[in-house]
Amino acid sequence: MTDHSALLRPAAAEFLRVARLPALTAPTPCAGYDVRGLLNHLLYWGPWLAAAGRREPYRHDVTEADSALVTDGWFTTLEKQTEALVDAFSAPGAWDGMATLGSATMPAAVVGDMVLGEFVLHGWDLARAAGVPLTCPDETAEAVRASAVAMGEQARAMGVYGPEVPVPADAPALERALGATGRDPRQLR
Template sequence: MSDHSALLGPAAAELLRVATAVPSLDARTACAGYDVRGLLNHLLYWGPWLTAAGRREPYAASVAEEADAALVQDGWPTLLAKQTDELVAAFAPPEAWTGTVTLGSAELPAAVVGDMVLGEFVLHGWDLAWASGSTLSCSDAAAAAVLASATAMGVQARSMGVYGEVVQVPETASLLDRALGASGRDPSSDAVQR
């Protein structure tokens, strides 16, 4: 795993752009089991956990389970923007990508957690763009990093229900489409949406 800190800022900005453009919090997303409200709640719930890991600080959520949190209230765009800024800042220093960090009760390589943050921005950014029928702008470097991470962690992520089954995407497809397929998303969005 490498330091992908330079990729986080643009990916976070794109996530915020598509999140605030979604026309309805009740719209379906491409992320199984989540409407827009649920996916935003997911991002708002796990953001502080990931930030604390990057800062190597302890964190205890006020609500034990994501399903019990109701974080999408008035002002959620401001909260999401603040949280993504904090996440980017937490993983900006090179040392944030070295050694191990604690995420909840798990001890993980810091670079894996940093790549999880990038994956959250890119994959869930695509999910939210899909919800409004728009497209996600993603650099090839970010897509390649997400593809590598999704491939490396795929078996474990699928066993935990984080990813769906691999969607076969042609080798000639874009890096983003291949990353989406590796994470269980169908990049031919019309097959899922509408």
């Protein structure tokens, strides 16, 4: 597994740039989520991911469906959480060994790639909702694509990814990453 920690900070900055742009009620390409729902999802799972990166236990007392985290000050909370994720997965050794996410133990590099994927994929979802482009270097998009391909079958079985969307092999790296996760890169909204 590869340590992609150097890709996190720029991806996080671009994610935060687009996160504040769309109206909370705007639809997203992420199935089942409007912007408020997608932000709630991110705010719910971010502490789990950060704790996994720090090798600390974490649990919520409520489910994602029962949480309402997009309240006054949500963007400040998202900024702090994003910084905590970057810090956790930029620490020496964060991508080595095993980490626990909820009740599952997996390679820490898989969790780190999940964080990078959250920034890029959900960043794209939010950018589409706002009608703006997401800037993503090819190296970052390729790391997200490789992770999506490696986890694809399992992620589709769990309902995390939709069916793969065919994308030409010579398409930009971000479009190939999106297609691997079931997102149609041609979708404008």
